[in-house]
Amino acid sequence: MAEKNQEVGGNVISKSIKDEDGEFVWEEGPNSFQPTPAIVKTAHELGISSELVLADGSLPRFVYWSGSGAGTKLANLHALPTNLPGDLLSFNLLTWPGKIRAGLGAIGLIKPSPQPPYEESIREFVTRHLGVETFERVIDPFVSGVYAGDPDELAMNSALRKIHRLEGLGDFGPGLVSGAINRFKEIADEKSLNPPDPEWRTYKSGELGSFRRGLQTLPIAVSKYLGPSRVRLGHALKSLDREPGGMFVATFDTEEGEKVIKAKAVALTSPTKTTSKVARKLVPEAKRLEEVYSPPVASVTIAYPKSSFKDLPGGSPSSPLRGFGHLLPRKMGIRSLGTIWSSSLFPNRCPPDYELLLTYIGGARDRGIADMSEADIVDRVNKDVRKVLLKDNAPDGKLLGCRVWPVAIPQYRRGHKEILEELERGEGKVEGLYLGGNYRTGVAFGDCVGFGVEEAKKIKEFLKKEGKVRAKQEA
Structure with missing residues (x-):
């Protein structure tokens, strides 16, 4: 194995530091993973299953949205539905016309898909199926958070191919719901044909995973397994x-x-x-x-005292953050793409009196991030975090890391x-x-x-x- 850097992992970079307040652990590249048989099997074979940590799958994912007919939520943070259709009654990010449009599209009342070789963009596909509101308020921030991408340029059949496939998978028309039903059957069959080894770490649907010392634990373990004679750094x-x-x-x-x-x-x-x-x-x-094309993206990690946070959904003074994090639709005019609530997800990421936030900024629709200084990037992220999560009089946070990736996520x-x-x-x-x-x-x-x-x-x-x-x- 040969690696350009002086340590293994490539863009998977986990950092830690100890100071007078305690220890902080954070990521400067990818931040987590959805557990899969491949990952838990690999962790087992490398002897690091005990290092796996899994975030509670019931923790909400939030979208920040204010106005334009949406209902009110604490701190303007709307939790995305996890229990359908029950959660739709309290999900007021969409207006009732928006919900009706999305529902009709989901059951298959849609325009036919364009014929090949034309490739629909993510915006075109989602709008055709679920309407403009669902795209702008749910899918657009998701695309920003996952791809740092432009939904007008990303091809649906490449970037979100699993969802794209649902249109032709159902028994009751082209609706995504019908396709999803058959996909769930496929997944169940796949699991029955390839059951997990009982010695592997178990996990539940919806959970996110990492390791106690960060994602770089995995490539480091691979390097140790291979031995120094088979790993060439630099x-x-x-x-x-x-x-x-x-x-x-x-x-x-x-x-x-x-x-x-x-x-x-x-x-x-x-x-x-x-x-x-x-x-x-x-x-x-x-x-x-x-x-x-791979646009520039910056990852910024800042720790704030728990006393700095507003009243947030599900939070308390001793634990103000309860969720995976929040995404930021471009319509809201906030420059950052989204923020991972790292200390809410995984244990021991920061001292007890702090919360740890990882924010991404830049991407295909904000290429100018590559020309900014790190100080200006951090200042912009700090202002964005303050707008969404912090009290007006909150003190400055503790900057732990700012890494600018000039070439980040490849755009499909x-x-x-x-x-x-x-x-x-x-x-x-x-x-x-x-x-x-x-x-x-x-x-x-x-x-x-x-x-x-x-x-x-x-x-x-x-x-x-x-x-x-x-x-x-x-x-």
């Missing part, structure tokens, strides 16, 4: 070639100069620009990865599916080369882990096959 991939005999030749820039590593198989999980540059000689189709825009299909065809012509990364797997941490597990199986089979071929040749 190795920046410069080129990739192949000898006539079939061995791959990877050339790296290191502090000690140029180094060459030969291998029978290569799994390349670098960012799109790097993969496009180093893989195009072997896979010409990789050149198209240059077309995949129109044409992305075609790029990946071309890449797959080209990759298939080069046995032993496996191209991966969040531009291909899905952007979530769990998607990347699951993809890696499946790719490892393919690599194992390839090496086994190669071993048999070489044994015959030598005989």
Whole structure:
């Protein structure tokens, strides 16, 4: 395993610090994952199951919204429904006309989908199904929070392909509800055919996961399992070639100069620009990865005293935050994309007198974030947090981290599916080369882990096959 940085994990970066107030633990890249069999199995095999922590799945996810016909909520924080249809009675983020429009669309009273090759954007698909209100108040902030993306550019069939698939999956028309019913049946069948090992850590639907010391616990454990002789840090991939005999030749820039590593198989999980540059000689189709745009995003972690917070839904003076966090629709005019309530989710993220907040800002609709100083970014985030969560006289918080990612989350825009299909065809012509990364797997941490597990199986089979071929040749 070769890593450009001086520690493993890539963009998965967990930090901690101890000061006079106690210890703080935070993330500067991905912040959590939805538990999957791939993750809990991997954690079990690495001996870190005891480090897994799971957030209560009943904790609400909030959307900040004020005015435009929406009902009133404490601090203007509307909890998204988790118990349908019961929660709809108290869910007043949508007006009654908005709810009726969404309900009719959900059962299938919609316009037909456009014919291929046209790709609907997320805005077009959601508006066609559920109406403008649902898009602006629920889906738009979700897209900002997950992709930091522009819903007018993101292709529904690539960015939210699981939801897109529901339109054609149901037995009772094109409605998402009918499709979801059949999808639940599929999930139940998948679980019955592949039951979890009783030794794995169990989890419930809706929970979010992490590790006690942060997400980087997983790549660190993988590194320890492999051992120092098989982990090369500070190795920046410069080129990739192949000898006539079939061995791959990877050339790296290191502090000690140029180094060459030969291998029978290569799994390349670098960012799109790097993969496009180093893989195009072997896979010409990789050149198209240059077309995949990844906007700048900044992650800012600030701890505030518990006494600083307003009265918030479900909160109390001793525990003012009770929820996953809040998302910010672009219509509300707040620059930040959303804030994760880290200390509400996972234990021991900060001292007892504090709450820990992780805010993301920037993205495809705010590219100017790349030209701002870190001080200005932190100031903007602090003002946004104050508007939503803090009392007017709250003191300054404790800044723990500000990391600006000039190239952050790959955008699955129109044409992305075609790029990946071309890449797959080209990759298939080069046995032993496996191209991966969040531009291909899905952007979530769990998607990347699951993809890696499946790719490892393919690599194992390839090496086994190669071993048999070489044994015959030598005989």
